[in-house]
Amino acid sequence: TKTIGEQVLIIGVGNTAMDCCRTSLRLGGKQVKVMARKPRGYFKASEWELDDAEEEQVEIVVNHSPREFVINDGQLVGMQFDVFEYHVDDDGKLQQELIGEEFFPCNDVILAIGQETAFPWIERDIGLDFDQWNQPVVDRATYQSTRAGVFFGGDAAFGPENIIWAVEHGHQAAISIHRHCQNEAIDDRLPFGMNLASTKMSIHEWSFSNDYEGANRRQMRHVDLKERFNQLNIEVEMGFSAEQTTIEVERCLNCDIQTVFTTDLCIECDACIDVCPVRCLTITENTDEPTLRAALTVPAQNLDQPLYVSAALPQTGRVMVKDENVCIHCSLCAERCPTGAWDMRKSTLLIPYAVDEKTAKWQQKTA
Numbered sequence: 315t316k317t318i319g320e321q322v323l324i325i326g327v328g329n330t331a332m333d334c335c336r337t338s339l340r341l342g343g344k345q346v347k348v349m350a351r352k353p354r355g356y357f358k359a360s361e362w363e364l365d366d367a368e369e370e371q372v373e374i375v376v377n378h379s380p381r382e383f384v385i386n387d388g389q390l391v392g393m394q395f396d397v398f399e400y401h402v403d404d405d406g407k408l409q410q411e412l413i414g415e416e417f418f419p420c421n422d423v424i425l426a427i428g429q430e431t432a433f434p435w436i437e438r439d440i441g442l443d444f445d446q447w448n449q450p451v452v453d454r455a456t457y458q459s460t461r462a463g464v465f466f467g468g469d470a471a472f473g474p475e476n477i478i479w480a481v482e483h484g485h486q487a488a489i490s491i492h493r494h495c496q497n498e499a500i501d502d503r504l505p506f507g508m509n510l511a512s513t514k515m516s517i518h519e520w521s522f523s524n525d526y527e528g529a530n531r532r533q534m535r536h537v538d539l540k541e542r543f544n545q546l547n548i549e550v551e552m553g554f555s556a557e558q559t560t561i562e563v564e565r566c567l568n569c570d571i572q573t574v575f576t577t578d579l580c581i582e583c584d585a586c587i588d589v590c591p592v593r594c595l596t597i598t599e600n601t602d603e604p605t606l607r608a609a610l611t612v613p614a615q616n617l618d619q620p621l622y623v624s625a626a627l628p629q630t631g632r633v634m635v636k637d638e639n640v641c642i643h644c645s646l647c648a649e650r651c652p653t654g655a656w657d658m659r660k661s662t663l664l665i666p667y668a669v670d671e672k673t674a675k676w677q678q679k680t681a
């Protein structure tokens with residue numbers, strides 16, 4: 315649509331709803347309300363998206379659940395909502411209580427809520443199986459359905475996921491389709507690879523910034539509130555200033571730079587233990603995992619994060635333990651280590667694409 319009524323209701327409060335309400339303002343909406351079923355703490359939209367919408371005078375109405383459209387003489391005139399109160403019960407579950415109803419006049423309603431995939435148009439006797447939720451049965455590795463040559467990806471394959479996963483599904487399905495068209499086995503695929511290379515250039519000099527700044531997210535500069543509505547295509551976010559960018563990049567945890575430990579080089583001088591700013595290194599006797607976790611300089615309480623435990627150290631037979639959960643990849647341990655037992659290495663994840671299946675590119679990448 316190129317225009318919209320003056321009173322607009324947006325149903326739903328995810329990031330799509332934020333796009334809808336702000337676009338409505340640019341298409342002629344004067345009173346734009348986002349109608350949320352639950353309290354603010356349960357919104358799906360990112361906090362900064364909510365801030366940006368409210369900066370533009372979008373009203374966010376909480377605890378209102380849509381009941382019905384109200385239509386007079388074939389014309390939409392508003393929506394009726396159930397009004398709820400919420401409380402958290404003793405089991406920590408959110409409970410709702412109906413306390414009334416309310417009518418909101420409007421010219422247009424935009425449904426910005428999740429959609430379900432539906433495949434009533436696919437015949438059920440063509441060799442394409444569906445599961446108990448009426449979703450196609452799809453192979454997780456090849457993205458092929460139970461009917462050879464038919465592939466699914468994105469939400470249609472495994473339900474709601476984000477767009478990054480949809481792109482990955484597309485890559486993998488492209489490999490399958492390529493192999494299928496070549497009459498080759500679609501599950502015979504190149505493996506994922508990993509390259510590790512030392513980032514050291516010389517002592518005390520690294521090929522990445524290893525400073526770590528725990529600064530809060532910067533507020534990005536925006537086009538002036540009046541000016542931004544002059545044209546539909548004005549991009550509101552102007553990007554970070556040079557100063558903001560400098561601080562933003564220092565928040566990076568350098569997740570592609572890994573600490574790599576060479577047991578035989580360690581002389582147990584404790585220099586890395588002393589210098590680590592987050593105390594995630596410990597040299598200790600090896601023992602069972604619960605005891606080891608509790609014995610660390612800072613006990614490792616996140617049980618989902620495996621510990622790094624070295625082989626027995628040459629001097630005493632103890633082990634070097636690292637809690638990866640709190641490492642900020644600052645590289646101070648590697649910088650301080652007199653023997654190079656700790657090293658920082660850049661890891662590159664190598665993901666095969668369809669083109670790699672037929673060329674020598676994969677061998678070059680993994681060489």
Ligand code: SF4
Pocket residue numbers: 573589590591592593594595636640641642643644645646647648
């Ligand atoms: S990289 Fe930094 S935070 Fe991680 S173990 Fe080494 S000194 Fe500690």
Ligand code: SF4
Pocket residue numbers: 579580581582583584585586587650651652653654655656
């Ligand atoms: S600084 Fe190096 S040699 Fe010293 S304890 Fe740490 S890893 Fe071992």
